Amino acid sequence: MSVNDALTGLLDDRAIRLAETAADRDDAVRRCGEALVAIGAAKPSYVDAMLARERSVSTYVGEGVAIPHGTLTSKEDIERDALAVLRFPDGVDWDGERVTVCVAIAARGDGHVALLGELALVLLDPERARLLRAATEPDDVRRLLTPDEEE
Amino acid sequence: MTTINGSAIKTLVVACDAGMGSSVMLAGQLRRQLKKNGVTVVHAAVAEIPVEADVIVTHQGLADRVRGVAPDTVIVSIQLFIGDPAVARLVSAIQTGSDVGE
Numbered sequence: 659m660s661v662n663d664a665l666t667g668l669l670d671d672r673a674i675r676l677a678e679t680a681a682d683r684d685d686a687v688r689r690c691g692e693a694l695v696a697i698g699a700a701k702p703s704y705v706d707a708m709l710a711r712e713r714s715v716s717t718y719v720g721e722g723v724a725i726p727h728g729t730l731t732s733k734e735d736i737e738r739d740a741l742a743v744l745r746f747p748d749g750v751d752w753d754g755e756r757v758t759v760c761v762a763i764a765a766r767g768d769g770h771v772a773l774l775g776e777l778a779l780v781l782l783d784p785e786r787a788r789l790l791r792a793a794t795e796p797d798d799v800r801r802l803l804t805p806d807e808e809e
Numbered sequence: 810m811t812t813i814n815g816s817a818i819k820t821l822v823v824a825c826d827a828g829m830g831s832s833v834m835l836a837g838q839l840r841r842q843l844k845k846n847g848v849t850v851v852h853a854a855v856a857e858i859p860v861e862a863d864v865i866v867t868h869q870g871l872a873d874r875v876r877g878v879a880p881d882t883v884i885v886s887i888q889l890f891i892g893d894p895a896v897a898r899l900v901s902a903i904q905t906g907s908d909v910g911e
Contacts, residue, residue, distance in 0.1 A: 711826065719890050720892065763830050766829075775834065775838070777834060778837055778891060
């Protein structure tokens with residue numbers, strides 16, 4: 659299986675939701691968690707761990723992007739490794755930062771490492787970061803987060 | 810104050826609470842930047858930091874917990890997982906063989 663096939667497995671189409679709204683940060687994290695639960699990647703209790711993590715240390719990573727995920731102990735609530743990408747076109751206040759895209763994570767293993775590495779590169783490139791914030795099609799998101807095969 | 814020379818760093822650990830999010834992103838960047846420097850970059854939960862760590866990078870909110878786990882290892886604490894100046898200084902110290910302190 660190639661790296662990119664593995665990524666497709668991690669990033670289910672049903673978990674790419676690009677026209678979400680949320681009242682506040684907690685609401686946004688809950689929606690992220692629910693997307694992971696809906697695809698069978700995590701138990702409902704994982705959502706509470708995601709909220710707890712966000713309240714202790716923010717997962718905001720810059721360029722309007724946050725990466726909500728659970729705590730160490732909540733790994734037992736993960737059914738399989740998966741990501742969800744939720745876009746909030748109106749923005750969500752995130753402790754003073756404005757978040758437009760959440761990349762939610764449920765991971766016990768390291769299968770998502772390449773994709774998060776690519777996300778870091780996207781965030782370091784203002785133009786690609788802008789494209790991610792503006793993405794309206796799941797394929798746009800997938801293309802931005804797929805590493806080049808030769809790396 | 811604990812210090813280490815950049816040239817002595819063989820294993821760099823990026824630690825966060827669960828070891829599945831922010832530390833993964835930062836480790837990916839560092840692996841890329843230090844590819845030519847013979848440094849092994851790993852990400853880990855604070856509770857699972859490997860003993861061979863020569864230097865540990867972590868969020869400042871977790872630095873005390875990391876110190877409890879690895880009292881004798883140099884800890885670089887950061888505020889941003891993307892573009893933190895302390896990370897840039899660490900990379901430069903490894904590449905030029907200068908000292909890294911806390």
